[in-house]
Amino acid sequence: MAVAAKGLEGIIANESSLSLVDGAEGILIYRGYHIDDLVAHTTFEEVMFLLHRGKLPNRAEFDAFKADLAAKREVPEQVIAFLKSAPKDAGPMDVLRTAVSMLGLFDTRGENQNRDLNEERALSICARIPLIVAYFHRARNGLDLPPVRTDLSEAAHFLYLITGEKPTPEATRTLDVAYILHADHGMNASTFSARVTIATLSDIYSAITSAIGTLKGPLHGGANEGVIHMLEEIGDEDKVDAYVAGKLERKEKIMGIGHRVYKVLDPRAPHLRKMAVELTKQLGEPKWIKMSERIAEIMFEKKGLNANVDFYSATVYYSLGIPTDLFTPIFAISRAAGWTAQVLEQLDDNRLYRPLTDYTGPMEQPPIKPIDERD
Ligand code: ACO
Secondary structure (H helix, E strand, O other): OOOOOHHHOOOOOOOOOOEEEEOOOOEEEEOOEEHHHHHHHOOHHHHHHHHHHOOOOOHHHHHHHHHHHHHOOOOOHHHHHHHHHOOOOOOHHHHHHHHHHHHHHOOOOOOOOOHHHHHHHHHHHHHHHHHHHHHHHHHHOOOOOOOOOOOOOHHHHHHHHHHOOOOOHHHHHHHHHHHHHHOOEOEOHHHHHHHHHHOOOOOHHHHHHHHHHHHOOOOOOOHHHHHHHHHHHHOOHHHHHHHHHHHHHOOOOOOOEOOOOOOOOOOOHHHHHHHHHHHHHHHOOOHHHHHHHHHHHHHHHHHOOOEOHHHHHHHHHHHOOOOHHHHHHHHHHHHHHHHHHHHHHHHHOOOOOOOOOOOOOOOOOOOOOOHHHOO
16 A cells, blocks of 8 residues: 555645645745736736636626625624624634634525525625624624725725724735735645545535634744744844744744745735735834844744744734734634635536545454443
């Protein structure tokens, strides 16, 4: 029997026309467009359209798509009641996972494999995830949700929902770029779990629920929260070297560093780094970025490892005033565009995922004794 590829490293699980992650060259492409060009010339909604519909929208398509997304900004009242009654100290990713699962209960249309219905569901899930995150955040702070607006972009609307105020164009564009950079990423763990779930011909809500549960872990999307906790723990630039040395000695991981696929710099990191530098300068708190730069430098020198997307996105979100435990939900907001597109693609040419296991247990045992006679 072939040797198991631990963590499925190097295994090609499926074909996809959505995103290319070139780990040797450090390139990320969505449907033929380089991530740098998308950041320079598009908005998150255009990227969503690209992922879902296979092309960049023209003006009329874009306006209709944005209006459709904005019109889907509503959550069933039973889900709102749950968000209000969830424990205030619950993890926002746990709440999001449960709420997205609940959305499935209120979609009574059945027909889990209907393409048109699933396209509609995909968009409505993308439109509702930010609302769910914001509703819970406001509710746990004893605040009502400001009325939903349909005139704001996805990024502006989320910032508006959590703060109650229309954000500046700069803050909006910063979050918009972060959304673009996180929208899709090949066969990452959460996307894989979404595809595994839908491939059983389950339903799209179950697939996205699986993805959210998978993204939450600190080895995946949860790392961005870990980065801020680490920076807070270190506290000062002159303590970085000793902190990293201690971690490496104890064989502990530094959050936001390393990647399974990228062997060179993660192409999303420089965009986030640039925004983090600008934002921390504006805030008058350059120590965060200085500490980050030093950590990245040591990790490259000592382990040959680079910063990944989570490393600088943490400082970007922190500088925007977003609470740390909403960092991973923000990742989910943008990655929902990719998850849903991947689910639709999986259904278009489906086959059940069913890999093998390299069984390492015994091949036989002594005859089974009655239960009361066993050791
Ligand atoms: N800190 C310290 N050492 C590390 C790190 C790190 N962040 N990442 C990898 N290494 C070391 C490992 O200790 C190991 O060293 P060894 O060979 O001397 O034992 C070697 O590099 C290989 O590490 P693995 O964990 O086997 O690599 P894998 O490909 O399985 O893991 C992962 C990739 C999970 C991203 C890993 O680099 C990691 O845990 N990073 C920190 C968490 C993180 O930032 N996750 C976000 C990833 S990006 C995303 O999901 C959005």
